[in-house]
Amino acid sequence: MSVHSRSFFLVRDPANAAPGRRRIRTLIVGWGIRLDDDTRTSLDVVSSELITNAIRHSDSVTLTVGVHADPQRGRVLIEVYDASVILPRARQARPDEEAGRGMLLVQRLALSHGAERTERGKRVWAELALPEQATTRRQLLARPHRAGGHLLRRLRSVPPAGPWHRRPRTALAT
Numbered sequence: 001m002s003v004h005s006r007s008f009f010l011v012r013d014p015a016n017a018a019p020g021r022r023r024i025r026t027l028i029v030g031w032g033i034r035l036d037d038d039t040r041t042s043l044d045v046v047s048s049e050l051i052t053n054a055i056r057h058s059d060s061v062t063l064t065v066g067v068h069a070d071p072q073r074g075r076v077l078i079e080v081y082d083a084s085v086i087l088p089r090a091r092q093a094r095p096d097e098e099a100g101r102g103m104l105l106v107q108r109l110a111l112s113h114g115a116e117r118t119e120r121g122k123r124v125w126a127e128l129a130l131p132e133q134a135t136t137r138r139q140l141l142a143r144p145h146r147a148g149g150h151l152l153r154r155l156r157s158v159p160p161a162g163p164w165h166r167r168p169r170t171a172l173a174t
Helices: 014-030 037-057 100-111 139-142 144-157
Strands: 004-011 064-069 074-082 113-119 121-129
Touching: 004 014, 014 037, 014 064, 037 064, 037 121, 064 100, 064 121, 100 121
Parallel strands: none
Antiparallel strands: 004 064, 064 074, 074 121, 113 121
16 A cells, blocks of 8 residues: 545635535545544544644645545545744643633644744644555565565454364474
């Protein structure tokens, strides 16, 4: 599997948070990367938070969203660029507040995250774990030396065939 990378622009409008989130997920799935339910939920929440924060706290006309996936390492990086130089920070929201928990969610769901100033504003990013990806037939044919390891992993994951299944005997060392 190769590393995938794409970026796109969003007009800074609250109505564009959901389409931005969907576009991120569509890109990842379009690259043939499998997402389980937990990963899909984490990806949606983190993407929404990064995009929504940029929409709310920036005066940019457009935002740039970057998506970089490395299925072999099991990682996806989401980054959002805007023109504001004010870096986000996690804060403790009161129970009656409707906002203020976004960065805490990102901290909990991401493997790593951060924000840094750029020449034109800032970049806010989060790296998420991807579920283990199945090896395709094309990948095995392209790299036959990996086929043996793949076959062993598949065989180890197969449950025993029934009550008559026995483990092979091993010779005792004397």
